[in-house]
Amino acid sequence: MDNRKRQQIQALHYRTGEPILIDIQRGVLAAITSVQLDEEAKRALPIVAPGLVDLQINGFAGIDFNDIPFTEASISKVIELLWREGVTSFCPTIITNSAEAIEQAVATIDRVCQGDPLAAQCIVGIHLEGPFISPEDGAKGAHDKAYIRPPDWELFCRWQAASGQRIRILTLSPEWPCSAEFISRCTASGVMVSIGHTAATTEQIQLAVESGARMSTHLGNGTHLTLPRHPNYMWEQLAQDQLASCLIADGFHLPDQVLKVVMKVKGPKAILVSDAVAICGLPAGTYTTHVGGEVVLTPEGRLHLAQNEQLLAGSAQLQRWGIEHLTSRGLATLADAWEMASTRPAACMDFPIKEGVEAHAPADLVLFRREAHRIIVEMTYKAGECVYQRD
Numbered sequence: 001m002d003n004r005k006r007q008q009i010q011a012l013h014y015r016t017g018e019p020i021l022i023d024i025q026r027g028v029l030a031a032i033t034s035v036q037l038d039e040e041a042k043r044a045l046p047i048v049a050p051g052l053v054d055l056q057i058n059g060f061a062g063i064d065f066n067d068i069p070f071t072e073a074s075i076s077k078v079i080e081l082l083w084r085e086g087v088t089s090f091c092p093t094i095i096t097n098s099a100e101a102i103e104q105a106v107a108t109i110d111r112v113c114q115g116d117p118l119a120a121q122c123i124v125g126i127h128l129e130g131p132f133i134s135p136e137d138g139a140k141g142a143h144d145k146a147y148i149r150p151p152d153w154e155l156f157c158r159w160q161a162a163s164g165q166r167i168r169i170l171t172l173s174p175e176w177p178c179s180a181e182f183i184s185r186c187t188a189s190g191v192m193v194s195i196g197h198t199a200a201t202t203e204q205i206q207l208a209v210e211s212g213a214r215m216s217t218h219l220g221n222g223t224h225l226t227l228p229r230h231p232n233y234m235w236e237q238l239a240q241d242q243l244a245s246c247l248i249a250d251g252f253h254l255p256d257q258v259l260k261v262v263m264k265v266k267g268p269k270a271i272l273v274s275d276a277v278a279i280c281g282l283p284a285g286t287y288t289t290h291v292g293g294e295v296v297l298t299p300e301g302r303l304h305l306a307q308n309e310q311l312l313a314g315s316a317q318l319q320r321w322g323i324e325h326l327t328s329r330g331l332a333t334l335a336d337a338w339e340m341a342s343t344r345p346a347a348c349m350d351f352p353i354k355e356g357v358e359a360h361a362p363a364d365l366v367l368f369r370r371e372a373h374r375i376i377v378e379m380t381y382k383a384g385e386c387v388y389q390r391d
C-alpha cells in the first residue's frame, strides 16, 4: 500500500466523453492531459468520474450503525464494500437514541478512524440525525419518540468530544424554542446544520437559515402525510436559496415530479444521498430489524414493513441506483446526476474532493462502464490507491 508511487489511468472523462490520461502522484491527480484516439479505441475505455460522496448511510450489507454496540471491524467491512459501489467518502449516520448509545456509536467510529488512516479519509464525518428533531408523528419518521429531545449544547459537546470532533452534520428540527442559538453555536464550531424530520413553521425555518442552517435532510421524506397548502415547511425550504436539498432518488421515496422540481429549484444545491439502511446490499427477502421489526425487500429493490407494504422501511439502494434512476427517467444527464452524488455534496461540505476530476484534486476516482442506464463499477481509487478492481 504505497500511494506515493506514480500511476497512470487512461479513460473517458465523465463529462466530455473524451479520452484523458490521468497521472496520479502522492494521492492527488498530478496532471490530466487529453489523448487522441480513434473511435474503436475510445469504445474500449471505461468512463472516469469523481468518487461518490454519500452524506447519509445508516448501514450496509447487514451491518447497522444504529444497532449499538457495533464493532470496529464491521465499519471497516462497510468501507470496503462501499468501494465496490464507487463510494469513496461517506458519513456514517447515527439516528435518535439514548445519550449513552449515541456516545458509544460515535466513539466506535472515532476508534476506527484513529487506527486506520485510509478509513479516516473515507469517513469524512459523522452525520448525527436527531435526537433534536420533531416528536410529531409523520415528521419523526421511524425515530424513537422516547429519545427525541430539545437541542442541548452541553450534550452535543459531549458527543462531539467522544467522536474526536468528527460530527460534521447535525440534522435537527428548528421547531424547538432554543434552536436559533444552538444552530449558531453548531455552525460556529464547523458543524453543518441540516433541517429534517421537522414540523417547523416558515418563520422558524427562516430563523434557522439566518442562524446558519444550510441543508435539508432528505427533503420530502420524514414529513407529515398532509400539509397545509401554503405556507408550509416544504415551500419554505425550497424557497430558501441558501439551503441545499438532500434527495433520496431510489424511485420509491419521491415521485419523479418532486425530484424534477427540487432539482430545477436548487440547481447545484440538489444533492443525492442514499439514506441506505443495513438491509441495503442484501438479497430480496424478509428480514427482522431492530427499528422496523419485520421488513420485506422486494426483487424490485423496495423496502417496506411486512405488516403494511405502503410504509417504506428505509432505503435499500445506494447512490449508484439513484444516478441510474435519474438518467433512465430523463431527469438528469449522467454527468449531472453523477455530480449530484459526488462533487456537489462535497462542495456543500467544503470537502477537498469537490474539485472532481481536475489537476491537484484528491485522487478519489471511479472507473465504470454503462450497460444502457446501468453503471458497472470496474475500479475504485481512494487517495491514489486502487482499493477495488472488478474480477
Ligand SMILES: [Zn+2]
Pocket: 129, 141, 196, 197, 218, 222
Ligand atoms: Zn431520516
